[in-house]
Amino acid sequence: MFATMGALGLAPTAQAAGREQPFHAPKSSDFTLTGRGAAKVVIVGGGIAGLASAYELGKAGYDCTVLEARDRTGGRNFTVRGGDTTTDLYGNTQTARFGEGHYMNAGPARLPQWMVTLDYCRELGVPIEVFTNTNADAYLYNESTGMTKPMRYRTAKADVYGYVSELLAKATGKGALDKELTATDQEKLVEFLKDFGELGDKLTYEGGERRGYTTVPAAAGTPGVLLGDIPTASEVFATGVGRYFSFEFGFDQAMLMFQPVGGMDQIPKALTKAIGSHRIRTGAAVSKITDKGSGVTVTYTQGGRTKSIEADYCIGALPPNILAKIPHNLGSGVQSALEAITPSSAAKIGLEYRSRWWELDHKIYGGITETDQDITHIWHPSYGFHGERGVLIGYYNYGDDADSYAKLTPEEREKRAVAAGVKIYGEKYRTELASSFSHHWRQTPHLEAAWHDTPGGPDDARYKPLNEPTGRVYFAGDWLSYTDAWQHGAFTSARKAVTALHARVLSS
C-alpha cells in the first residue's frame, strides 16, 4: 500500500519546489473491498496532532474519541480574547480584558505558504489573511551596540546593502576577484551591485531615497527631505543591524505569510466542529495508558472522577514531556525516548492600546520590530488596521528571557515589557496602554512547553519506539517532525500515524 501511495504521488511540476509528501486520507470506500470495518480509536490529546488524527480517521468512519485535559481543544494553538482566564503553574491567574474583536495568538501565529496548515484552512473553510512578518518601516534596535534610537529596516538595509555593494565593487575594481570571476562575470556583478546598493556613478554609497525621508515627497513645492545623518560603513557595521536581515530569507519565515482571520484557533475550532464535539471530552486528564495486545485501555479523570475507555488503537498526541509523566506499559524504550526530548520555554505578552499610535505616528502597519532587549521581538498586529484599538505583542521571547519574565507577576511583566518598548517608541507605549495579558508556555498546565528539543533529530534511532507503533499505540505531534513548533509538524505527523494505522486496519 505504501508503494502504491508513492506511485500515486502528485506528479511534481517543474516549478513545484516546496511540495509536501502525498497524503491520501482514509475514506469509507477503502473498506468496501476488504469487508473490514473501521476501528475504535482513542486519541490522547486534543491539540492539532490529536484533532487532525480524529479528523482524518473520521473521514473513513473510525469511531474516535479525543481526551483533552484542558477546557478547550487546540493545545498550544491558543488565541486569547477578552474574558479568557488562565492560571499558570506559579499560581498567577489572569483574565484578558481585550476589547471585542481583539486577540493575541499566544502560540502559533503565522503560516508560510508551503505548509499543509494552509491546505487544512482551505479544506475546513477557515478564511486567511496576510500575516505581516516583515515590514520595511518596522524598527531595529540594538542597545548593546550603542544605538540610542531605533532605525527602520528600510534605512538599515539601504546602508548595509549600500556599503556591502560599494566594498565588493571596490574589491572587484582592484582585481581582488580576478581568479574567481571572468571579466564578464565581474561586469555583471558590478551591474548588480550598482542597483542593489544604489551606488552612484563612482560606485560609492551616498544614501538615497531607500533610506527614507523626514518630509515625504508630495505636491509641487515639496520635493521631500531625505533622511540625513548617513553613517559611515564602520558605524553601520558597528550597530549590528544586519543580523536581522536573513530572517526573511528563511524557508519557514519568508513573506508572504498568512494567519486565519479572527485568530489562529479558528483552525482547532473548525477541526472540532468537523470531528463532532460529542467525540471530544475536555477536562479529561489521562492518567494511564495500557496496551492489552488486543486493544488499549486509557484511564483518565474528568470532573474529579476516574474513568476509562477501551479502544482498538490509541494515538498518543500529547507533548512528550507530559506523556513521560503518564504511567503506561509500553516499555522502557518508549519511556526513555520520551524523556530524551526536552521542553523549551517561550512567552508572549499582548499589550492592548487605546489607539493605534504605531499607525498614526510611526506609519507602521504591521510587521515586527527586532531588538536586543529581553523582550526580543515586538509584533504589530496584522488585523484591525485603522481601528480604534489594537493589540501589540510586547514580547515574544524564549529560553532564559521567557523564564525570567515568567517569575514575575503579570503586573511586573507588563511594566518591564513596557519600559523596553518606551525606549523604541516613546512615551505613548506607556500612556496609551489599556490592558495586557501574558502567556508562558513552560508554565502552562498540561503542556509545559512551547516546543521541544529532540537531540539527534526525530529519526534518531532512540525514537524508533515513538515513530513506529508500540503494540496498539501510535504517537503523533510536531515534536516527531522536522518542523517542531509548527502546526505543519503536528498535521504531517498525524497524517503519518493515521496512514500507518489505517494500513494496519485494512490489512489486519
Next chain:
Amino acid sequence: MFATMGALGLAPTAQAAGREQPFHAPKSSDFTLTGRGAAKVVIVGGGIAGLASAYELGKAGYDCTVLEARDRTGGRNFTVRGGDTTTDLYGNTQTARFGEGHYMNAGPARLPQWMVTLDYCRELGVPIEVFTNTNADAYLYNESTGMTKPMRYRTAKADVYGYVSELLAKATGKGALDKELTATDQEKLVEFLKDFGELGDKLTYEGGERRGYTTVPAAAGTPGVLLGDIPTASEVFATGVGRYFSFEFGFDQAMLMFQPVGGMDQIPKALTKAIGSHRIRTGAAVSKITDKGSGVTVTYTQGGRTKSIEADYCIGALPPNILAKIPHNLGSGVQSALEAITPSSAAKIGLEYRSRWWELDHKIYGGITETDQDITHIWHPSYGFHGERGVLIGYYNYGDDADSYAKLTPEEREKRAVAAGVKIYGEKYRTELASSFSHHWRQTPHLEAAWHDTPGGPDDARYKPLNEPTGRVYFAGDWLSYTDAWQHGAFTSARKAVTALHARVLSS
C-alpha cells in the same frame, strides 16, 4: 497664514521618518471671525485630485460642483468588475465577465504606509488589507538570458546573496579592503556575510534551506529534500535575476503595502458619497474655461447639450494632456506648460481563472512574478485566497509594450499574454482561463495617459503658471507633484490648491 500652519505643524518625533507636510483642512469656523463666506468653486475633473478638492473645501461649506466627463468618478482609479463596459479610442468595446466579488484595479492598486492615501482611507472609513507586492515564492523569468524555466525569488536571493557574500568575504580575507576597513570592521562585515549569505565555515556558498525544497520537511521519516542544481556564481550572475531585488527597497514599493478591501475605487466612491452626488455631474465634458477676473465660467456638454456654470473659482483637475485641448483664456504660459507635460502609456490585463491553481499547484499566495517578456509583470491577487476563482494581472506593462498590445484586439491581447504566462506557469495558465479584460490608459477616452512625464520636475520654472493660480483658476493633479502616478500626488496637490484658495478667500 502659511507661517501659522507651519508653526502648528506636527512635531516630528525621533522616529517620524516619512512624515507628510502638515495640512489643515478648511473648516466652517475659519469664517467665523472674518465674517467672510465660503465661495462657489467649479472643479473640472472628478478624479482623485478633483474629488479631494471638493471634499476638503466642502468641510468649510464651499459650494462645489465637480464636472466629470466619464460616467464614473475616480479618474484613473478604476476598478473593473463583471458587467463593466469600456470602449477605447481604437473602438474596442469590452464587457468584463469577472465573477461576483472579483475585480481588477486597472489603475492604482497599491498604497505604501507613508502616503496620505491611507489617511484618507482611515478618515473615509475605507477598510484596507495587505497588498502583496513581494513574495519569496513568486517567480523570476528572464528568457533573454537563457533561462528555460522560472526561478523562485527565494532561490534567486539565496544564490545571489550567497555568492555576493562569499566573494566579499574572500576579497576581505585577501586584504583587498585593508585600506577601507579596520580589522574590527572586517570582522563584523564577515560575521554579517556569513549570516546574510548562509556561508559555511569555509566562507563558501553551498546552497541551503533558503533556496527551497523539492519535498518539504514534514513528519519523522521526511526530513525534506533540498532543491538541487545549485548554479555557479557565473551561472547565477548570467541569469540577471538580481536586477529585480532592489524593487522592494524602494521608498514607494517596499512592503508592507496595502489596498482597499473590495477594490481601489472604494476611495472615490467614499469621496463621492462624502461630497454628495448632487454636487457631481458625470458625462459632463468641459469645452471651455474662461477666467473673467471676477469669476470663472466653465462651459461643458452633457447629454448632447451645451451648458455653462459660473463660479468664484475653478480648480482644473484634469490630466494636462486633456486640459491642453480645452480652449481657455488663461494665457500662453499656461498652455505651453500644459503641453510640455507628456502622457505615458501603461496597461493591464485581468485574467480570470476557474481555479486558483497558483495557490494549489505552485503555493503562491499573492505577489508579483517578474519577467523580461513584453508582459513585464504578472500579479497574483491579494484577495480571495482559497476561493474558487481568481483574477491574475496577466500583464502590467508600459511604453512601447503597452502600445503594441493596445493595437491588438482584446482577443489577441489575451492570446499573447497567455502565451507568455504559459512559459512560466505551464498549461493551466491557458486551460483554466475563464475570461479576460484589458485596459490601456493611453487609449482611454478623457484620460489618454497612465501618467505623465514632466521635464525638469514639477517645480521647473515653466510650470509656474500651473503651480500658482492663474487669475481665479487653480490646478491640481498627481502630475503637479513629486509622486506622479500615485494618488498621494493627487491628494497632496489638491490639498495645496485648496490651502491656497482658502487662504485667498479668507484674506480677500
